[in-house]
Amino acid sequence: MRLGISKALQIHAQLQVRMGVHSGPVSGITDVNDQSNVAGAGINMAQRVMDCGDAGHILASKRIAEDLExxxxxxxxxxxxxxxEVKHGVKVHLFNLYTADLGNPAVPEKLKKATHPANRITGIRFFRKPARIAVGLLLAIAGIIGLLLFAHHASQKSIAAGGTAATPTTARRIAVLPFKPLVPENRDQVLELGMADTLIAKLSNSREIIVSSLNSVRKYGGLEQDASAAGRELQVNSVLEGNIQKVGDRIRVSARVINVSDGASLWAGTFDEKFTDVFAVQDAISQKVADALALRLSGEEKSRLTKRYTDNVDAYQLFLAGRYHHAKLIPTEIRTAIGFYKQAIDLDPNYALAYFGLAEANRCLAITSDVPSKDSLLACPRPRRPR
Incomplete structure (x- = not known):
């Protein structure tokens, strides 16, 4: 693909392009514009590889070269x-990919300036692993991918025909959509998404149900979003949706569970309480949902369903704000999230989820920005005691 791009660029000589190729872990994310995007160590390393080249270069990491060899x-x-040598003193082993007509055969200027003997192109070093093993693995992987694509295609055809994806009765699925405001002019997206996030965590404690992740449902937070349509796209059996509004020291919540196949309501309830009782509201909704879905909960699962990680409402709100900004996976937003997590910890030094959020945010900084991993780990304080 890179050679194809390089060939297409030949007719646009004014465009000076360099390319870096690497393979590594990449995660799908929703960015600040609510668009699907990707991030991860694989992309960061590809950028480091690219930074070593000049215009026209197609540079590949050693991992890519071993595959192509x-x-x-x-x-x-x-x-x-x-x-x-790239940022933070990290060394990357590079290969220059070029043909007689494509790519740039010159040694990159960054390597010319380096004081090591690898400034000349010596040809690829061949590796000992037999090619037939690699080919066998590639064929096996291709076969698995083909089966997965076929299954996904069949599932999508079923949904397009108006049905829901078939799921085993022992693995019921539910999606908790971001809550909507009762009054659109008074939106509080942190609270709306936070309520869904908390309920997802609570319901995930049951072994009898599979709950869609927050990342998969956050795009369904539009005011006009149809719950049944979202459920069909997410391939779930039921959907929990609701409205929420905080006015002064009070919170009003309405929630309902619908059956995706026919849109029937399985349960609905309304709560009007002081905001300090928001935890009790969440516990009640979780229990009602479990009852509506006829989940057989063990004693331990019932306990986890109503588990609270803090009794400090202010710390909880700061944690929700941290989660909201953290989920955007943009360095500036992650740093904002870190600030909220730290404030939550200051209010409740035993708030385990806030410590976890802080550790995850610092880890993400090492992936999405220029913060060395060792510095990120040192930035995470230890909780006083587990809770």
């Missing part, structure tokens, strides 16, 4: 450049 037709185009 298994194919005879790629071997003549891979040229070993040796190590290149």
């Amino acid at each position: 298994q194919y005879r037709q790629w071997r003549p185009y891979l040229h070993d450049l040796g190590d290149c």
Whole structure:
């Protein structure tokens, strides 16, 4: 694909483009504009590889070169450049990918300035692992991917025909959609998404039901979102939706569970309480949902369904604000989230979820920005005692 792009760019000589190729972990995210995007260590390393090149270069990491070396037709185009030092002193082993017509055969300026013997292109070093093993693995992976795609295609055809995806009766599925405001002019997206986030965590304690993750449902927070349509797209059996509004020191919540297949209401309830009783409201909704779905909960599961990680409402609100900004996975937003998590910990030094959020946010900084991993780990304080 990179060679194809390079060829297409030849007719636009004014466009100076360099490319970096690497394979590694990548996660699907929803960015600040509520658009689907990707982030992860794989992308960050590809950028580091790219930064070592000049205009026209197609640079590949050693991991990519080892994969391509298994194919005879790629071997003549891979040229070993040796190590290149990138940010934080990390060294990346690079290969220059070029043909007689495509790519840039010159040694990158960054490598010319380096004082190591790998400044010349010496040709790829062949690896000992037999090619037939790699080819066998690739064929096996291709077969698995093909089966998964076929199953997904069949499922999508079923949904398009108006039905829901078939699920075993022992693995019922539910989606908790972001709550909507009772009065659109008084939206509180932190509270709306936070209520869904908390209920997702509570309901996930049951082994009898599979609950869609927050990342998969957050895009269904529109005011005009149809719950049944969202349920069909998410391939679940039922959907929990609701409205929430905080006015002064009071909170009003209405919630209902609907059956995706026919839109029938399985349960509905309204709560009008002081905001300090928000935890009791969440406990009540969780129990009502479990009853409506006829979940057979063990004693331990019932206990976890109403477990509270803090009794401090102010700390809880700060934690929700941290989760809201953290989920956007943008460095500036993650740093904002870290501030909220720290404030929550200051109010409740035993708030385990806030410590977890702080640790995750610092870990994400190491992936999405230029903060070294060791610095991120040192930024996470230890809780006084487990709760």
